[in-house]
Amino acid sequence: MTNFAEKLDRYVDRTYRLVPDKIDLTRTAVHMLDIQNLCLDKRGADYVQSVGGAPSGEETLTQAKRCLDAARENNLTVNWSMWGMDPNGYDIGLWGVKYPDWKKPDSPFNHGTFDGALCDGFVPAEGEAVLRKHRNSSFFESPLNSWLITADTEYLVIVGSSTGNCVPTTARDGFELGYKVIVVADSGTAIPLNWHGRNPEFDHEVPDGYGQYWEGLRNMQAQYADVITTDEFLALIEASR
Helix, strand or coil: CCHHHHHHHHHCCCCCCCCCCCCCHHHEEEEEECCEHHHHCCCCCCCCCCCCCCCCHHHHHHHHHHHHHHHHHCCCEEEEEEECECCCCCCCCCHHHHCHHHHCCCCCCECCCCCCCECCCCCCCCCCEEEEECCCCCCCCCCHHHHHHHCCCCEEEEEECCCCCHHHHHHHHHHHCCCEEEEEHHHCCCCCCCHHHCCHHHCCCCCCCCCHHHHHHHHHHHHCCEEECHHHHHHHHHHHC
């Protein structure tokens, strides 16, 4: 058992499961969710350091790439999402009220920027559908559900970030639509609550097992997904071949 698997079992109660020991790989889709420079590349404007024992942005990329390679090698359906706003601001909605700086044309949260681009080494292959979204859930105002229906999907595997925002909203929507959702925990991370010192009163060290990352995993596992490690996902593929 890897150190991460031991940590996952220490902080997340994984007693109850949606997914059996073997799955139908022909009915399994891997959703590469928001693997973008913003939070996961060290040059990104919101790069995520390890907080509370969670993976850093850079650490998640190794695991996400392993998941992607295994999915392709075993002919699983792969699709992608990319989060961000249109530079003209027409789709920013209430985020523009909460965070006025996001309305600027040069905001790092816009599509078409370095921060909005996929990380190095993550390039959709021919036939892998890609959607550009402007809200947390990949299902919101997008063709994702149609893609999954067309592929006769039963199992939806979510690989990517952020475990505090886009992953749980996508997992919840997928569950509500009837998919058996798997979240690969070490392929993602979460932005700390007090990012960039927004409020010094909350600027303190986060103990292991606490923070958005772990709370997100615990909530998903308890409600609407199975939370597993990359090693466990690869073992599940091998057992299901």
